[in-house]
Amino acid sequence: MDRHEIRLEWPTGRTRTLAVREDETVLEAAGRDGIGLPYGCRTGACGTCAGRLLEATGHESDDRTLDVDDAFAYRRCQRALKDRHRADGYVLLCVAEPRADCRLAVGPSVHTELVENPWK
Amino acid sequence: MSDSPTQGSAQPEHDHEHHHNHEGPGYATPQAAIEEGGREKLAYVMSLYVGTDVDAPDFVAVVDLDPESDTYCEIVDRIEMPNRGDELHHFGWNACSSSCHMEGLERQHLIVPGQRSSRLHVIDAADRRNPELVEVIEPEEVFEYDLSAPHTVHCVPDGQILISMLGDADLPGGFLELNEDFEIEGRWEPPGEIEMNYDYWYQPRQNVMVSTEWAAPKTYYPAFDLEDVEEGKYGQKIHFWDWEDGTVEQTIDLGEEGQIPLEVRFLHTPESTHGFVGTALSSNMFHFWRDEEAGEYRAEKAIDFEAREHPDWDMPVPGLTTDILISLDDRYLFGSNWLHGEVWMYDISDPSNPRRADSLSVGGTFGDVREVQGREIVAGPQMLQLSLDGERLYWTTSLFSSWDDQFYPEEAERGSVMLKADVDPRTGTLELDEDFLVDWGECPAGPARAHEIRWPDGDCTSDVWQ
Ligand code: FES
Numbered sequence: 084m085d086r087h088e089i090r091l092e093w094p095t096g097r098t099r100t101l102a103v104r105e106d107e108t109v110l111e112a113a114g115r116d117g118i119g120l121p122y123g124c125r126t127g128a129c130g131t132c133a134g135r136l137l138e139a140t141g142h143e144s145d146d147r148t149l150d151v152d153d154a155f156a157y158r159r160c161q162r163a164l165k166d167r168h169r170a171d172g173y174v175l176l177c178v179a180e181p182r183a184d185c186r187l188a189v190g191p192s193v194h195t196e197l198v199e200n201p202w203k
Numbered sequence: 204m205s206d207s208p209t210q211g212s213a214q215p216e217h218d219h220e221h222h223h224n225h226e227g228p229g230y231a232t233p234q235a236a237i238e239e240g241g242r243e244k245l246a247y248v249m250s251l252y253v254g255t256d257v258d259a260p261d262f263v264a265v266v267d268l269d270p271e272s273d274t275y276c277e278i279v280d281r282i283e284m285p286n287r288g289d290e291l292h293h294f295g296w297n298a299c300s301s302s303c304h305m306e307g308l309e310r311q312h313l314i315v316p317g318q319r320s321s322r323l324h325v326i327d328a329a330d331r332r333n334p335e336l337v338e339v340i341e342p343e344e345v346f347e348y349d350l351s352a353p354h355t356v357h358c359v360p361d362g363q364i365l366i367s368m369l370g371d372a373d374l375p376g377g378f379l380e381l382n383e384d385f386e387i388e389g390r391w392e393p394p395g396e397i398e399m400n401y402d403y404w405y406q407p408r409q410n411v412m413v414s415t416e417w418a419a420p421k422t423y424y425p426a427f428d429l430e431d432v433e434e435g436k437y438g439q440k441i442h443f444w445d446w447e448d449g450t451v452e453q454t455i456d457l458g459e460e461g462q463i464p465l466e467v468r469f470l471h472t473p474e475s476t477h478g479f480v481g482t483a484l485s486s487n488m489f490h491f492w493r494d495e496e497a498g499e500y501r502a503e504k505a506i507d508f509e510a511r512e513h514p515d516w517d518m519p520v521p522g523l524t525t526d527i528l529i530s531l532d533d534r535y536l537f538g539s540n541w542l543h544g545e546v547w548m549y550d551i552s553d554p555s556n557p558r559r560a561d562s563l564s565v566g567g568t569f570g571d572v573r574e575v576q577g578r579e580i581v582a583g584p585q586m587l588q589l590s591l592d593g594e595r596l597y598w599t600t601s602l603f604s605s606w607d608d609q610f611y612p613e614e615a616e617r618g619s620v621m622l623k624a625d626v627d628p629r630t631g632t633l634e635l636d637e638d639f640l641v642d643w644g645e646c647p648a649g650p651a652r653a654h655e656i657r658w659p660d661g662d663c664t665s666d667v668w669q
Binding site: 128130194195200 | 255287288289319321342420426427428515518521604609610615
């Protein structure tokens, strides 16, 4: 089973790199390594686990930059994300299985980037 | 018909052999609860870490409310959930005053659902100060019934437990029934009766249940988006059910003025067919009642909270009326306007003509009192609970983690607080108790949010009378 290197980057500057198999989600792999990422429903409905793709590279000699739907396969559909969020590179880590090496912004602030106060 | 709750209601439509030789848990009547209940000494409060940097599970806090105690206003115990990410939200007892025929049943177990996880927890609270988690129903078991996102928990008269469910992660919502042993019994209603779901209340003597509508989980979980309102993804209907058959008899569309009907309460008097529903987004209070002549329910806007201009905000800000409750004597309706930062109190002696009694401005976007004992209040009043005698109103400040982040981002960093007002039911006044503060900002693992509040022996939002 192929594995991909996923580098998690928190806003504080902390980073961790995980080897994630193609049949596991980033959230599952992080949990296995004892890394606490935010989550809620684990079914792609709530958005709590949102990450943002910073960079993805195809395999081996291929170093072209990939977009988020090339970098991941989704175990279930990402119901909590709107099209505009997906276009901006957001990804729900509870349902996302990697297909490429990548760097991801993680932590609760990623979810809060998705929402704004509509009255302000 | 008369508007008076005691005179205006019909005779029970079905004979349920009710004798008041009271043997089960709870109190024989709402008045008995007022007289026999005594002062609240402890509170159970939903406490959350979901969606924050604190790597810890949500918990149920046991709060000391006894002014004579050394640990007054402190969290004296925490019952941790086994998993992270649940978003504990609303919870309820396995038995309340509606179980008054059930000999041997006790108000002992709290059913504590995870709103985000769909996990159901059972806590044994026989030892009121040191409750214990005894059972967990995993989400996969719940999903088998095509249901997710558990919300309101009520015990139902024959010892079972009914939980409103907001979706199958998409639509529609429904109801999940547990048996006395906390096993899933199945779906309570035939699927397809309703689309959206949220809160419900039942009045067994009238064979009626009323349910409200938030939205599908995928809509409200991530956060609040006005675009979803424009696309009709939020609810504005209430449903009246035949309680015994589990089928919808009547649906009332509250229209634009009734957007997002959340908490719904019948008056406590078991004969009454009057009740209120708070519509959060349009910030109106609807009175509903059964029109006996027409043989159906009616709903009318009874209180209108106007949106307010704020110098720093682009559009007039709605009050966002997120919680309401009715005092046990059915005299007052209390509520919270979370965005305006207000708790309010209306005299509902005549339910079709609520009369403003008092309100209190504290925290929130417009609130006057922004500090209690030097602690800045960074969010508005949200979940309410009232003492059985109607003299003390308590509230917490968190609504829902993702919505908090949108409207009161500091709540995640500072944690919630629980505040209290002294109520004078004779003069209809509220006064902030500036000596009372419970601070979730000081929890050992880090600041936590605080949500729904329950008393160990029944309260204004969990007891129903048969
Ligand atoms: S945890 Fe809810 S969408 Fe991933």
